[in-house]
Amino acid sequence: MGYNKIYIQIFDSATGTAASKANITLSSLMNMATMYHASPVEQADSTTKDGYFVGAVVFIMATMEPTDTWTLTVNFKNSSNGKAGIVTIPVSIKSSTNITSFVASDSSKLFTTYIPIAKPQVGINDIEFTIHQKASMMSFPAVNDVSVEMTPDMPTMGHGSPNNVHPTLTANGHYKGKVNFTMTGQWRITLVIKKGLVTLGTTSFTIIL
Numbered sequence: 001m002g003y004n005k006i007y008i009q010i011f012d013s014a015t016g017t018a019a020s021k022a023n024i025t026l027s028s029l030m031n032m033a034t035m036y037h038a039s040p041v042e043q044a045d046s047t048t049k050d051g052y053f054v055g056a057v058v059f060i061m062a063t064m065e066p067t068d069t070w071t072l073t074v075n076f077k078n079s080s081n082g083k084a085g086i087v088t089i090p091v092s093i094k095s096s097t098n099i100t101s102f103v104a105s106d107s108s109k110l111f112t113t114y115i116p117i118a119k120p121q122v123g124i125n126d127i128e129f130t131i132h133q134k135a136s137m138m139s140f141p142a143v144n145d146v147s148v149e150m151t152p153d154m155p156t157m158g159h160g161s162p163n164n165v166h167p168t169l170t171a172n173g174h175y176k177g178k179v180n181f182t183m184t185g186q187w188r189i190t191l192v193i194k195k196g197l198v199t200l201g202t203t204s205f206t207i208i209l
């Protein structure tokens with residue numbers, strides 16, 4: 001669950017040559033016993049970076065029941081030779097607390113995802129979140145019109161930290177800020193998400209240093 005970069009390579013089955021230019025549509029689908037739904041997706045660029053087309057998927061649920069299945073579908077057209085294809089790959093999704101959802105005060109359903117810091121350190125760290133909205137079972141657009149107030153604290157010790165920088169929109173529902181971890185241990189990151197002056201909701205994540 002959460003934010004997953006997806007790295008795609010496409011090879012010509014006759015020549016073995018890797019495609020470096022392609023139009024790719026990535027989609028996700030969860031089939032559950034009584035319904036199905038998609039999740040937020042970031043489409044890959046039409047050119048490779050270090051040999052890969054790079055997109056991303058935010059998986060919003062874990063595969064829990066035996067009847068649950070997630071699939072990832074890659075629809076591609078090789079721009080060099082016009083050949084097209086489609087592949088659907090089953091994926092198993094583990095549970096994670098790095099994504100939270102709540103019904104906002106304006107009745108929209110928001111998914112907030114913490115993209116884990118690779119190596120959280122004592123001191124100032126870059127921190128990044130994504131925010132998406134559930135527009136329908138099959139549509140999860142990025143939310144680009146909110147503000148985020150971030151407060152880190154150590155709940156077991158009763159203190160916060162100074163010099164944090166609230167995350168602000170970069171692009172495509174991504175919000176980047178700076179968090180100051182003044183010591184090792186368990187930190188809680190609380191986000192208050194607002195649209196204008198209206199508080200949509202509050203959510204939090206745990207980071208252990």
Ligand SMILES: [Cu+2]
Pocket residue numbers: 030032037061
């Ligand atoms: Cu589901």
